[in-house]
Amino acid sequence: MADAANPARLPSAPSAASRLPPPSPAALLAWYDRHRRRLPWRAAPGERADPYHVFLSEIMLQQTTVVTVGPYYADFLARWPDVGALAGARLEEVLSRWAGLGYYARARNLHACARAVVERHGGRFPQEEAALLALPGVGPYTAAAIAAIAFDRRAAPVDGNWERVVARLFALEETLPKAKARLKALALTLLPQARFGDFAQAMMDLGATICTPRKPACALCPWRKNCAAHAGGTPERYPLKAAKAARPTRQGIAFLVVRADGAVLVRSRPAKGLLGGMSEVPSTPWETQAPADPLAHAPLAAQWTALNARVSHVFSHFALDLALWRARVPAATPAPAGHRWVPRAGFEAEAFPSVMVKVLQYID
């Protein structure tokens, strides 16, 4: 394509769309006024949303569905009703309440961001996209989303929905993720003169309910007459995506140490990286090959039993296959260095990721 050889012409629309009338922001806003979804973090029509609500929901919604986020959002808001309360929380508690939601760096950054808002901005979120972008865990999308939705600033929060809608409108032949810059540039050309927050949410609602990844409901789309992909007959083809790498499998052994009173031996993972700061039962490293000498990594000497069960779990970039060994030890057994005993009643307060919830099914 000509544009690929000439990056300076980034915002130009591909020729496939050139013969259609341009999409009108007013048409989308009119559709939004009739079909807007009611979501817990949204303000009533015509009102501006609380920046903290927007912030909290946007962080939780990163790569996560609305249905999954719902209960977590309600719990966080009840527990920490404003940014000052969240800033005053302990990280361990934030992680324990985030447990199960995944991408745990978000929880660490959420907490760090709340503290930054208090320390740098006196407890009020900045309104400028650039200042928002400087906050921990706030990237280009989230900065634009807060600016537009909470402050009605002119901004284009280009998420997966926007990318899909824009790629189809222009029948963009470039593949993701390479196409991201061009999609953002094209998205900016769609912005209205006002109602930036409504427009942002309208694009997301359109992508979530009409311009869906599979079987888009083009007949109901306010922009069907402006859409090059629809005109071409294969809207589902867009956005084009680069091939993904295969997902390897790693092996490991998890050690369940159960004290006579029911307490279980637990440790915390390193603060960063996979499941950073989360709680786990001791285990071998998770590697391509199963450990040669299983009990060499056991946290303590005991009468170990290999369980006739395995735990499988899929992470974003590898699948994990865990063997399980269990030992029952006397009530007086001291916890090895770096470990702690957690009674059954203490599980709720622990930051166990989903894979550990699966493992802990086998303590009995």
Next chain:
DNA sequence: TATGCGTGGTT
């Protein structure tokens, strides 16, 4: 620009 980083629902 590519990779690391979770989870659960859908097809």
Next chain:
DNA sequence: TAACCAAGCAT
């Protein structure tokens, strides 16, 4: 059932 997908960010 394996693949795909969901309001991305940090490095």
